[in-house]
Amino acid sequence: MTRQSLVLTVNGKNHALDLAPHRSLLDVLRDELGLTGTKKGCDAGDCGACTVLLDGAPVNACLVLAVQAGGQEITTIEGVSSSDGQLHPLQEAFIEHGAVQCGFCTPGAVLSLIALLRETPRPTRAEIQEALAGNLCRCTGYVQIIDAVQSVADSSK
């Protein structure tokens, strides 16, 4: 097994790494870069807890090899608040609407929905449900999450 050197660009910061190629982007984010906001749920692409944005598109970080993500812009939950620590408006709305229960699905859900809002600033409930379909919430908090997204969409009128 040959290790590979590469640069990962995460939340605008470059990280030079030397990695075994079998390691998933998820494991490297958590264990090498300490970005543990990205959660490890099923490790098989079912639950969406590890959702990150690759060049703006939501993907399951467990199904991407870290060596495949070189040269792409990676956004994790740590990168969505502003540099002064101000939460993203969608994160504020999650709190406001009680959309965070245990919190395990929250980082992935927020990233999926930020991607949606960039593409579709005023989504319908059906569009929100569709964008959220790959993020499982076992606390049954979907209604609050959808309400939170709609409130952000409404306030940006």
Next chain:
Amino acid sequence: MVYFDYVKPPTLEHLLEGLRQARFEGAVLAGGTDLHVKIRSGVACPRVVFDISDLAPCRGIVEQGNYLRLGAAVRMSEIVASAAVRRKAPALAAAALQMSSRQIRNRATLGGNIVTASPAADAVPPLLAADATLVLLGADGTREVPLAEFLTGPGKTCLGKSEVLTEVVIPSQGPGCRSHFVKVGRRKAQAISIINLAGRIDIGQDGLVRDVGIALGAVAPTAMRARQAEKALIGRAPSAKNLAEAAALAAEECRPISDVRATGSGRRLLVEAWTLRLLHVLCETGGARSGGRNS
């Protein structure tokens, strides 16, 4: 955990040479949504993984005469976004849109969905109904194989160990034709299909069925064409009685098994009900609600 080397071949020639050198221990990585899961669970243990996700000859969506050529590494999200696919192969676009989740569609590829050879693969019935062929590249050059012959069993294909699927060639849907896809699953997203089906139909000026293709998934060892049902429709009027007869034939000729998702007899009932609905949608008879993606 299985350790492997990672190679990103710059050309198809490099890929073939790499596969040859790896002998039986190389794996082709396109989207990785199946391969990584298989590696982690020990089902696959490649020594070298060849990443074709950026390999130009496997990345195109090209209209060529009466054919649409899709590279094996074209992602489901790219199929969904392609105006050419929506126009020339609308049932495939519909299947891609209903597959799994947005995260998976942003990675999963058409070639991967075919080569994995799940009997429930959603992209396969639309391709099978459209008589798609596959371009396979090996040391001795390319061969073009009909999809129906490529799939030989659950997880099994006729792809050689040092061969690679590079392109999927789909006869374009003509102006008078219609096609449709239906996925029946436990929920709308992230669900393996209990059954899936696709159809295309060409009805002549005389109102009679000129040509028809009906493909059923998850009801046999591979996705299959409902040939008896098709035969019963060609040259006949798409009347409610004829469509019902064809749907009954489709249910008769499928060979479903019982598994965690449904019983065999339940699948047979679904095939009859949804084939009927599919045919009504294709023939625009108004005899069914527009085909849904869920039961």
